[in-house]
Amino acid sequence: MRIIRGTVVTMNPGRDIIVDGAVAVHGSTIAEVGSFDRVQLKHPAATATGSASDLILPGYLNGHQHLTGDRLIQSSIPDDLPPGEAIFTWVVPVHAEHSGDDDELSATLTLAESLTNGITTTFEAGTIAHPNRVAQAAERVRSRLTIGTWGWDIEHGPFTGAVDEVLDRQSAALDLVTGPLVSSWVSLVGHDLMSDDLVVGATALARKRDVGMTFHLSPSTSDNESYLARTSTRPLAHLNSLGVLGPHLAIAHAVHINDDEVDLLIDQRTSVVSCPWAYIRLGQGLSREFRHLDLWRRGGRLALGCDSENAGDMVDGLRSAALFAGMAKDRDLDPTVFGAHDALELLTIRGAEALGIDDQVGSIEVGKQADLVVHDRSRLEWIPPSPDPVLQLIWGSDGRSVREVFVAGEHVVADGQLQTVDVDALADDAVAAGTALRTRSGIGATARWPQL
Numbered sequence: 001m002r003i004i005r006g007t008v009v010t011m012n013p014g015r016d017i018i019v020d021g022a023v024a025v026h027g028s029t030i031a032e033v034g035s036f037d038r039v040q041l042k043h044p045a046a047t048a049t050g051s052a053s054d055l056i057l058p059g060y061l062n063g064h065q066h067l068t069g070d071r072l073i074q075s076s077i078p079d080d081l082p083p084g085e086a087i088f089t090w091v092v093p094v095h096a097e098h099s100g101d102d103d104e105l106s107a108t109l110t111l112a113e114s115l116t117n118g119i120t121t122t123f124e125a126g127t128i129a130h131p132n133r134v135a136q137a138a139e140r141v142r143s144r145l146t147i148g149t150w151g152w153d154i155e156h157g158p159f160t161g162a163v164d165e166v167l168d169r170q171s172a173a174l175d176l177v178t179g180p181l182v183s184s185w186v187s188l189v190g191h192d193l194m195s196d197d198l199v200v201g202a203t204a205l206a207r208k209r210d211v212g213m214t215f216h217l218s219p220s221t222s223d224n225e226s227y228l229a230r231t232s233t234r235p236l237a238h239l240n241s242l243g244v245l246g247p248h249l250a251i252a253h254a255v256h257i258n259d260d261e262v263d264l265l266i267d268q269r270t271s272v273v274s275c276p277w278a279y280i281r282l283g284q285g286l287s288r289e290f291r292h293l294d295l296w297r298r299g300g301r302l303a304l305g306c307d308s309e310n311a312g313d314m315v316d317g318l319r320s321a322a323l324f325a326g327m328a329k330d331r332d333l334d335p336t337v338f339g340a341h342d343a344l345e346l347l348t349i350r351g352a353e354a355l356g357i358d359d360q361v362g363s364i365e366v367g368k369q370a371d372l373v374v375h376d377r378s379r380l381e382w383i384p385p386s387p388d389p390v391l392q393l394i395w396g397s398d399g400r401s402v403r404e405v406f407v408a409g410e411h412v413v414a415d416g417q418l419q420t421v422d423v424d425a426l427a428d429d430a431v432a433a434g435t436a437l438r439t440r441s442g443i444g445a446t447a448r449w450p451q452l
């Protein structure tokens, strides 16, 4: 038994915040939550760490993260390319060259950074070529992870194939259970890069196996144009006519959707993962079409994502939460509609509900998994401490003040240091692998990088 002391932001149904509270952890689960005095009295033999000034939160969720491809060329794709070019002349060629070693290294890096920023649960966005290697990375780093494997049936492209072949690969990934932290979901690339047969087959597979499913849709206006040209209907209307929408599905993006599509998402209880930094970084029009606010207002199922290291770049859920809150306030010139506490819900309990795992994580409640984040409020950005710690967490802080992280009760970040991986060795491997990938894929030959 271990007792962790601090002000506890529970995110429980009453959204209780316990000043000078404590969380008692037994094995992988939360055994007790309450005032420090009471928890200590009840468990006198348990070791207590932390102080009343620490801030304890449930582990953060990242609902859309590419673990491979971008990471080894992080922040390398110029940010002034025309739409689509970043993906098809940079990201896709790099993916095509990814070996199993690259996949494992790339995922290790992203999950390591995630943990140090308090992200304890990651959902992969659907671009893993070697799922067994990424599962090994998650086991090594000790991060909770849902794996997403490549799924598209276009004519040319890395890891594409015929419908049956793609579905077989998805099915094999679903069998890949390496331990309690790692699971898989059905993942297609999405957009207009999936045939009707593929998306219908993938939906049937997800329902049969009782797992979640994801694909990309409408981060920009181009999916609307291609679906209208191919089907004469808007993307979500078409997918609904195929029976694809439902509570099993978490669509990445859905930024450029109309009123009817908002209704469909609400009616079908289909989740949306919002990655606001990606849309801003890529200039996709979030400031004009912030429909995620409408979904939130109507009780829609929403989670936050960080996307990739060339579209949002930093894997820090608190930055995404702050941007989402700012966009929500700004859209209708109404700062009353959404605030820091709402943003934290998306990063924790409402995100967990949208991704179907709120029975396990997302709040600090007895019986749930002990995924906990401790922020150090002795750092400068926390001085003086606000009487509302959530307000200060979202607007005045970020992942830098994360000092301790626990995943399933395991102490994976201690005093700011990752305990599971040798970061220096990881850095050496990443530099070598990134350089080799650039050479093999031929990307960046004409890029205007400074000559250093």
Ligand SMILES: [Zn+2]
Pocket: 064, 066, 125, 216, 252, 307
């Ligand atoms: Zn994505």
